Amino acid sequence: MTSIKENKLSVYNSLSRSKELFVPVVKDHVGMYVCGPTVYSNVHLGNARTFISFDMIYRYLKHLGYKVRYVRNITDAGHLEDDSDDGEDKISIKARLEKLEPMQIVQQYTVDFHNVLRLFNNYPPDIEPTATGHIVEQIKMAKTILENGLAYEVNGSIYFDVEKYNKDNHYGKLSGRNIDELHSNTRTLEGQSDKKNPQDFALWKKASPTHLQFWDSPWGDGFPGWHLECSVMSTKYLGDQFDIHGGGMDLKFPHHECEIAQNKAANGKEPVKYWLHANMLTLNGKRMSKSTGNTLNPDELFSGDTPLLEKGFHPTAVRFFMMQAHYRSVLDFSNDALAASEKGFQRLMNGMKVLKTLEAKKTSTFDVKEWIEKCYSAMDDDFNTPILISHLFDAMKIVNQVADNKASLTKDDLELLIKTLNDFVFEVLGLEDISIDNSSDKLSGVVNMLIQMRNDARNDKNWSLSDEIRDKLKDIGIQLKDGKDGTSFSVE
RNA sequence: GGUUCCAUGGCCGAGCGGCUAGGCAGCGCUCUGCAAAAGCGUCUACAUCGGUUCGAAUCCGAUUGGAACCUCCA
Numbered sequence: 001m002t003s004i005k006e007n008k009l010s011v012y013n014s015l016s017r018s019k020e021l022f023v024p025v026v027k028d029h030v031g032m033y034v035c036g037p038t039v040y041s042n043v044h045l046g047n048a049r050t051f052i053s054f055d056m057i058y059r060y061l062k063h064l065g066y067k068v069r070y071v072r073n074i075t076d077a078g079h080l081e082d083d084s085d086d087g088e089d090k091i092s093i094k095a096r097l098e099k100l101e102p103m104q105i106v107q108q109y110t111v112d113f114h115n116v117l118r119l120f121n122n123y124p125p126d127i128e129p130t131a132t133g134h135i136v137e138q139i140k141m142a143k144t145i146l147e148n149g150l151a152y153e154v155n156g157s158i159y160f161d162v163e164k165y166n167k168d169n170h171y172g173k174l175s176g177r178n179i180d181e182l183h184s185n186t187r188t189l190e191g192q193s194d195k196k197n198p199q200d201f202a203l204w205k206k207a208s209p210t211h212l213q214f215w216d217s218p219w220g221d222g223f224p225g226w227h228l229e230c231s232v233m234s235t236k237y238l239g240d241q242f243d244i245h246g247g248g249m250d251l252k253f254p255h256h257e258c259e260i261a262q263n264k265a266a267n268g269k270e271p272v273k274y275w276l277h278a279n280m281l282t283l284n285g286k287r288m289s290k291s292t293g294n295t296l297n298p299d300e301l302f303s304g305d306t307p308l309l310e311k312g313f314h315p316t317a318v319r320f321f322m323m324q325a326h327y328r329s330v331l332d333f334s335n336d337a338l339a340a341s342e343k344g345f346q347r348l349m350n351g352m353k354v355l356k357t358l359e360a361k362k363t364s365t366f367d368v369k370e371w372i373e374k375c376y377s378a379m380d381d382d383f384n385t386p387i388l389i390s391h392l393f394d395a396m397k398i399v400n401q402v403a404d405n406k407a408s409l410t411k412d413d414l415e416l417l418i419k420t421l422n423d424f425v426f427e428v429l430g431l432e433d434i435s436i437d438n439s440s441d442k443l444s445g446v447v448n449m450l451i452q453m454r455n456d457a458r459n460d461k462n463w464s465l466s467d468e469i470r471d472k473l474k475d476i477g478i479q480l481k482d483g484k485d486g487t488s489f490s491v492e
Numbered sequence: 493g494g495u496u497c498c499a500u501g502g503c504c505g506a507g508c509g510g511c512u513a514g515g516c517a518g519c520g521c522u523c524u525g526c527a528a529a530a531g532c533g534u535c536u537a538c539a540u541c542g543g544u545u546c547g548a549a550u551c552c553g554a555u556u557g558g559a560a561c562c563u564c565c566a
Contacts, residue, residue: 044566046565249497251565280566281566288566324515334503350531384507390505390513400530482527490529
């Protein structure tokens with residue numbers, strides 16, 4: 001698409017809690033930042049959902065013709081486990097337990113993260129910055145906030161002064177909290193803390209003697225605070241004010257709230273125009289979470305090697321499953337839901353195959369242009385992929401009817417339909433055609449030979465032999481399909 | 493305890509005041525030696541109780557049940 005479609009896209013902005021017309025800061029360009037993973041363990045399916053959701057958003061923006069710069073960080077400097085002075089971060093803990101360098105841990109799980117997302121057919125982001133690669137910039141921002149009087153130093157650590165910031169700003173506006181309530185509701189921490197107020201958060205933290213990852217700073221050896229990297233890297237690559245900031249719902253508070261505060265404290269500007277939050281994937285009705293162990297790893301999902309599943313599922317079928325729910329809704333994961341979705345996916349892919357065989361007629365019995373409009377309005381309405389998919393199935397019905405001579409399309413309409421279906425199915429939703437019918441010439445040679453032998457038996461009315469061939473092949477996972485024009489097969 | 497969100501047919505899942513999404517399963521049909529596969533058709537639900545309205549799954553209130561966040565997590 002050469003020119004951007006009329007400005008019809010609206011997105012749900014967490015900041016205003018409403019859908020807003022999407023108008024980029026710079027015409028035709030979109031800056032999008034998404035909070036990436038902390039790489040101290042394998043990604044689980046819940047993590048993947050968020051990134052798949054934003055991959056779809058990235059794809060649609062590009063499809064509309066926007067020039068998108070998609071930045072997604074890798075958090076490779078650990079977040080502290082707790083607030084105490086001898087607190088240790090997750091990467092360090094893992095490194096210590098496995099007797100490895102922290103950066104070995106980081107490398108291992110970064111590779112895993114990339115592998116998994118590639119299997120789900122995610123595009124890589126345009127820039128994937130790391131926290132450890134931006135220590136200098138983080139120190140600089142901490143310094144600026146300190147100079148602006150909105151942070152204070154205690155024992156080599158720098159804390160953000162939330163109360164002071166809140167005098168001229170609203171800390172909590174994104175997550176709908178206000179500081180007075182936070183006061184009364186924050187649990188008192190065990191042991192003494194250097195913080196003036198419990199809701200203050202670290203911009204820079206002094207490293208304890210046992211800490212494995214630390215860097216030199218004006219305040220001594222230490223490491224950056226929990227939230228600083230995203231503020232630094234988003235503004236470095238997208239500017240002081242950019243269009244979209246995304247992440248999982250769980251990051252809304254405190255992470256994103258702190259990001260806003262840091263950015264405003266550092267440069268006085270509201271950093272993000274549209275805050276987008278992807279919802280959680282649940283398992284047994286409870287959120288998937290590394291810390292509680294309620295997770296499903298992609299490996300188990302693909303192989304089916306888990307009591308949760310009856311069989312393995314292809315990544316693209318899982319992606320389709322996720323696309324059948326809206327990105328802002330909680331989605332519960334289950335074998336049955338996934339299996340149902342997989343069948344629907346196969347139906348869609350079958351239709352895409354039939355689509356290639358259609359012949360144009362003189363008239364159309366289906367309004368393709370109106371259908372296309374419906375597809376775009378679904379996506380323009382805050383990326384409503386479930387509605388889009390329902391329209392795709394409507395189109396599949398037409399496709400099958402045309403193949404069956406019960407409906408017809410003109411050449412122009414047929415071309416338009418093919419183009420639009422391909423755009424939405426493969427480009428926007430990012431699905432992959434995984435049919436492996438003719439994957440191996442040798443396999444089809446063998447199966448076609450068996451089909452021939454079976455048909456000979458059928459001609460002789462030797463049903464026991466013909467049925468044996470059919471059933472044994474089925475056991476192996478090869479499905480024979482008797483149609484009007486002979487027998488074909490598909491491999492499960 | 494506080495903040496926010498959700499409750500839809502056998503299952504999953506859209507819907508944002510009237511025009512009864514879609515998928516899966518079931519049922520019927522076409523095809524077939526019988527099946528399977530595939531296709532077509534069909535199945536009319538909105539937690540409970542009130543209220544607003546000519547009209548409510550959709551708005552308001554209450555009740556019940558569930559989730560997320562408030563502590564690292566996508």
